[in-house]
Amino acid sequence: xxxxxxxxxxxxxxxxxxxxxxxxxxxxxxxxxxxxxxxxxxxxxxxxxxxxxxxxxxxxxxxxxxxxxxxxxxxxxxxxxxxxxxxxxxxxxxxxxxxxxxxxxxxxxxxxxxxxxxxxxxxxxxxxxxxxxxxxxxxxxxxxxxxxxxxxxxxxxxxxxxxxxxxxxxxxxxxxxxxxxxxxxxxxxxxxxxxxxxxxxxxxxxxxxxxxxxxxxxxxxxxxxxxxxxxxxxxxxxxxxxxxxxxxxxxxxxxxxxxxxxxxxxxxxxxxxxxxxxxxxxxxxxxxxxxxxxxxxxxxxxxxxxxxxxxxxxxxxxxxxxxxxxxxxxxxxxxxxxxxxxxxxxxxxxxxxxxxx
Amino acid sequence: xxxxxxxxxxxxxxxxxxxxxxxxxxxxxxxxxxxxxxxxxxxxxxxxxxxxxxxxxxxxxxxxxxxxxxxxxxxxxxxxxxxxxxxxxxxxxxxxxxxxxxxxxxxxxxxxxxxxxxxxxxxxxxxxxxxxxxxxxxxxxxxxxxxxxxxxxxxxxxxxxxxxxxxxxxxxxxxxxxxxxxxxxxxxxxxxxxxxxxxxxxxxxxxxxxxxxxxxxxxxxxxxxxxxxxxxxxxxxxxxxxxxxxxxxxxxxxxxxxxxxxxxxxxxxxxxxxxxxxxxxxxxxxxxxxxxxxxxxxxxxxxxxxxxxxxxxxxxxxxxxxxx
Numbered sequence: 305x306x307x308x309x310x311x312x313x314x315x316x317x318x319x320x321x322x323x324x325x326x327x328x329x330x331x332x333x334x335x336x337x338x339x340x341x342x343x344x345x346x347x348x349x350x351x352x353x354x355x356x357x358x359x360x361x362x363x364x365x366x367x368x369x370x371x372x373x374x375x376x377x378x379x380x381x382x383x384x385x386x387x388x389x390x391x392x393x394x395x396x397x398x399x400x401x402x403x404x405x406x407x408x409x410x411x412x413x414x415x416x417x418x419x420x421x422x423x424x425x426x427x428x429x430x431x432x433x434x435x436x437x438x439x440x441x442x443x444x445x446x447x448x449x450x451x452x453x454x455x456x457x458x459x460x461x462x463x464x465x466x467x468x469x470x471x472x473x474x475x476x477x478x479x480x481x482x483x484x485x486x487x488x489x490x491x492x493x494x495x496x497x498x499x500x501x502x503x504x505x506x507x508x509x510x511x512x513x514x515x516x517x518x519x520x521x522x523x524x525x526x527x528x529x530x531x532x533x534x535x536x537x538x539x540x541x542x543x544x545x546x547x548x549x550x551x552x553x554x555x556x557x558x559x560x561x562x563x564x565x566x567x568x569x570x571x572x573x574x575x576x577x578x579x580x581x582x583x584x585x586x587x588x589x590x591x592x593x594x595x596x597x598x599x600x601x602x603x604x605x606x607x608x609x610x611x612x613x614x615x616x617x618x619x620x621x622x623x624x625x626x627x628x629x630x631x632x633x634x635x636x637x638x639x640x641x642x643x644x645x646x647x648x649x650x651x652x653x654x655x656x657x658x659x660x661x
Numbered sequence: 662x663x664x665x666x667x668x669x670x671x672x673x674x675x676x677x678x679x680x681x682x683x684x685x686x687x688x689x690x691x692x693x694x695x696x697x698x699x700x701x702x703x704x705x706x707x708x709x710x711x712x713x714x715x716x717x718x719x720x721x722x723x724x725x726x727x728x729x730x731x732x733x734x735x736x737x738x739x740x741x742x743x744x745x746x747x748x749x750x751x752x753x754x755x756x757x758x759x760x761x762x763x764x765x766x767x768x769x770x771x772x773x774x775x776x777x778x779x780x781x782x783x784x785x786x787x788x789x790x791x792x793x794x795x796x797x798x799x800x801x802x803x804x805x806x807x808x809x810x811x812x813x814x815x816x817x818x819x820x821x822x823x824x825x826x827x828x829x830x831x832x833x834x835x836x837x838x839x840x841x842x843x844x845x846x847x848x849x850x851x852x853x854x855x856x857x858x859x860x861x862x863x864x865x866x867x868x869x870x871x872x873x874x875x876x877x878x879x880x881x882x883x884x885x886x887x888x889x890x891x892x893x894x895x896x897x898x899x900x901x902x903x904x905x906x907x908x909x910x911x912x913x914x915x916x917x918x919x920x921x922x923x924x925x926x927x928x929x930x931x932x933x934x935x936x937x938x939x940x941x942x943x944x945x946x947x948x949x950x951x952x953x954x955x956x957x958x959x960x961x962x963x964x965x966x967x968x969x970x971x972x973x974x975x976x977x978x979x980x981x982x983x984x985x
Contacts, residue, residue, distance in 0.1 A: 528767045528778035531756070535764055538753035545715065545751050546765030547736035605755035 349650075350598055350614045353643070354621065361625035369628045376507065380575070382620040383513035384568045388591045389598075389612040390520045391561035396595050397524075398557055399537045399604025400455065400462040404469035405565045406587030408447050411473040412569035413579040414480055416440040417489030425488035433494045436573075441566040447473060448562020452555035462558075470588070477581055485581055490573040499574035509571055516567065520560075521609035533557060537604025593644050594619065601651050618643070664727045666691045666861050667712065667743070667830050673720035674707050674885075681707040683885035684721065689830060689861045694852055696864045696872040696893070699882035700905050705865050708882065709832050712863075713745040714738030725829065736765070742829035746836055750819040754808040758800055759789035761807055762822045792825040793817065796851055813844040820851060830861045837871060849875045869898045883907055 361369040368374075388405050395402045416436040423432040451469050455462045490499075501508045524530035532553050535543045544550050572580065598615030600607025622636040669687040673680075682704045689695045699705045710716035712723065714732030722729050725741055732738045735745070745751075752761050759782070760767075768785050769775035786803055793800055798817045800810070807815055816836065823831045833852065837845040852875055856862045866872050872879060876893040881904040889904040902908075 526779050526782075528769060528780060531760055531764075531767060531780065534756055535753040535760075538755040539751070541749075542747075542751035542753055543764070545735050545745070545747065547734070547739065548765050605753070 350611060350618070350647075354614050354618050357618065357621050357625065361621070361628060365625075365628045369625055372505075374624055374628070376510075378617070378620045378624050379510045379513075380507050381624075382616050383507075383509040384571050384575075385587075385591055385594060385620075386513045386613065386616045387516050387564050387568050387571065388587065389594045389616050390517055390609055391564035392591045392595045393598070393600055393607055393609050393612045394520070394524065394533055394557045395462070395561050396592070396600050396602060397533050397537045397604055397607045398554060399540075399602075400554070400557070401592065401602075402448075402451070402462065402466045402469075402558065402561050403588045404447070404451065404466040404473055405561065405568075405591060406584030407470045407473035407477070408444050408562055408565040409569045409572065409587065410579060410581050410584050411447065411477045412440040412443040412566040413489070413573055414477040414486075414581070415443045416569060416573060417486055417579045418480060420491055421486055421488050424491065426490075426492050428491035428493065430493060433491050436491070436494070437570050440569045440573075441563055444566020444569065445559050445563040448565065449555055449559035451562070452558025455558060456551035456554040474581075477579075481579070481581065483581065485578045489579050490577040494570075494574045495577055497574070498571065499577070509575060512567075512571065516564065517609060517613060524609055529553075529556075534605055537601075537606075539605075590619070593640060596644060596651075597640075597647050599647070599651075602648065603651075663690060665689060665724070666726060667863075668724040668727075669708070669712060669721065670724070671721035672708065672711055672718045672723070674704075674711055674716060674718050681885055682711070682718070682721075685882065685885055686887045687712065687880060688890070689863055691829075691861050692856055692859045693877040694856045694862045694864060694875055694893075696866055696876035696879045697882065698866060698869075698872060698879060698901060698905060703882040703905070704885040705882055706834065707885075709745070709834060709863070709865055712738070712830075713743055713832055715745075739826065742827055743832070744823035744827035744830070745832040746819045746823045746834065748834040748838065750815055752807050752815060752819055755806050757804045757806055758793070758810070758818045759785040759803055761818055762789045762792060762825060764822075766826075788825075789821075792821050796821050796824060796854075797847075813840060813847075816840060816844065816848065817851075820848065824851075824855055824860075827860055830863060831855060832863045832865070834865045835867065836864070837866070837868065845871070869901055872901070873898065881905055 358369075388409075392402060392405070416439045419439055420428055420432060420436050423435070428436075447469065451462075451465050454460050454465045498508050498512070503511060524533065532543065532548050535546070535548060536550050536553055540550055594615035595607070595612050596602060596615070597618055598608070598611025598613070600611055619636060619640050622639055623633050626633045626636055665688045667687070667689040669685060671684040671686065672682050673684055674682040685704060685708050687697070687708060697705055697708065707716065711718045714735045714737050717732075723732070724730065725743075730737075730741060732741075738745075753764060756764070763785050768781045768788070770779050770781045775781075790800070790803055793803075796817060798814070798821060800814065800818075807818060810818070820833075820836070823833075836848050836852075840848065849871065852862050852864060856877075864872065864876060873893055873896070879889075879891045879893055879896060879901060880887055881889040881891070881901065883905060884907075888907070891900065891904070
């Protein structure tokens with residue numbers, strides 16, 4: 305998002321006093337700069353892949369794929385990953401990573417579920433539902449903030465901190481429940497509204513995910529908080545010298561990731577009515593894949609929420625599409641794996657050419 | 662006689678056992694270009710780190726316009742109008758030039774949007790283009806990430822940032838080290854122009870001809886102390902190198918002005934900074950307050966480790982320089 309800005313105010317003069325002359329020539333072709341810019345926007349490439357997939361499935365299964373039902377299904381399946389992906393985008397832009405999200409989601413769901421069980425169960429009232437939502441959000445945010453503090457102040461690599469968090473959060477959730485998904489973890493009130501409810505034909509889950517995406521996409525692209533996130537991922541030392549409180553910012557970013565994992569827990573409970581303790585072990589990989597497919601650099605400094613949206617929908621479209629055209633959907637894993645490696649390879653190449661210049 | 666704009670007195674900085682600064686002094690006046698030179702390990706970067714708030718000194722004091730100040734971090738120094746152009750430029754490569762110019766002090770919109778931190782990009786861009794133009798820099802595309810710019814342009818972004826916000830002092834750490842001949846000349850031109858606006862430019866450099874071509878005054882650090890303060894117009898490369906390596910000390914008489922007296926017989930004429938005359942060392946070991954081992958640690962570089970004698974840095978010349 306931040307990388308796409310209209311081409312206004314093009315100064316008439318070419319190179320200035322400190323600008324060296326061959327700068328323009330070094331770019332090679334004298335192509336119009338708008339085109340060149342568009343080609344360098346990483347979202348464009350992933351968007352083209354997504355569009356090609358949609359076109360392919362629409363043609364391969366006419367009248368079957370591009371139906372409202374399919375689109376709704378795809379969007380509902382993608383909603384939770386999208387919410388997690390938005391948080392992960394921030395984390396990855398700071399050159400960090402969060403492997404713990406699946407476990408944090410489970411922990412938040414278990415905390416909320418346990419409260420629900422003891423305060424009315426399936427028939428719990430709206431008061432209980434509200435408290436459950438708050439519990440899930442607070443547990444997620446607190447866990448994320450804790451990991452952020454360790455990353456920021458103790459200088460432990462985020463990979464290790466969140467790998468530890470992955471095990472610890474899941475362990476605590478299993479201790480609390482004895483390893484079994486408790487019954488009546490979600491109130492019917494929650495399931496009938498957020499879970500199955502629709503507004504003008506659009507599921508609430510999708511609306512919620514879209515709202516979260518929009519808000520945090522704008523925060524990343526247009527605010528000081530977003531700029532500092534990019535700056536820290538780009539050059540932490542320079543950010544510190546510029547007076548940005550790098551540690552504090554990292555804690556906020558990891559707390560945001562945790563908060564959104566907590567929100568994901570609420571959405572999961574609403575949607576499936578159970579905590580699914582064993583069902584989230586690969587959430588982290590799916591979400592990181594989506595973020596990277598969306599053009600966010602694992603080395604930090606670059607990325608966008610818009611890219612993540614596209615990155616989330618590529619696997620979602622693939623799996624639905626493959627089912628529709630009657631191909632084993634396991635091919636999805638193969639395809640996503642190949643595209644993922646290709647995406648990171650391109651990112652690496654770009655980085656290398658940049659460093660040469 | 663004007664008061665020094667920025668002054669360091671007896672600054673001490675230790676890193677573990679390494680005494681990087683052992684009572685270093687530094688003086689800078691408004692509107693002048695001061696070069697800070699010294700061999701590797703002499704303490705230049707440490708001194709600039711202390712003066713720009715990045716490092717906390719272990720002793721001594723810093724004065725701005727005669728009033729003692731204490732920096733809790735680089736942002737404190739910036740608040741006093743002290744800006745630094747770091748050797749690595751300290752730019753966020755993935756952000757565009759306006760964002761880098763305003764890094765850490767972004768402009769926000771008015772009203773509620775500003776309250777939640779929504780940036781005023783058009784204003785930042787406008788101001789950035791203006792700030793660059795003031796330095797004679799035109800960026801072809803102000804919204805391109807800094808990584809896409811050439812080395813010279815990147816340099817100019819870093820310099821423009823310092824110039825735009827500094828109202829007292831700019832530290833330039835090896836500003837031309839990575840530049841070609843043409844860009845180098847232009848950076849030096851810029852340095853001169855900035856100083857003419859009444860700002861003090863502190864230039865840290867290894868390049869002696871460059872120092873002599875642009876600096877009004879040269880302060881020489883050796884072994885964590887100021888050992889000389891010379892006028893740029895009246896000194897020579899031989900003299901500078903002599904002061905840096907300490908080889909002039911042999912010829913020096915106890916008078917403070919000896920440092921700046923030309924010493925044609927000095928053996929320094931052939932010496933580049935580097936391993937030098939160990940024969941000079943034994944004579945003065947123990948004469949100074951520090952032990953030889955201490956001093957050797959502090960240099961950690963090729964300079965012959967010779968403890969600095971407790972000579973007084975030469976202030977007289979500095980004060981002739983009429984500060985505006």
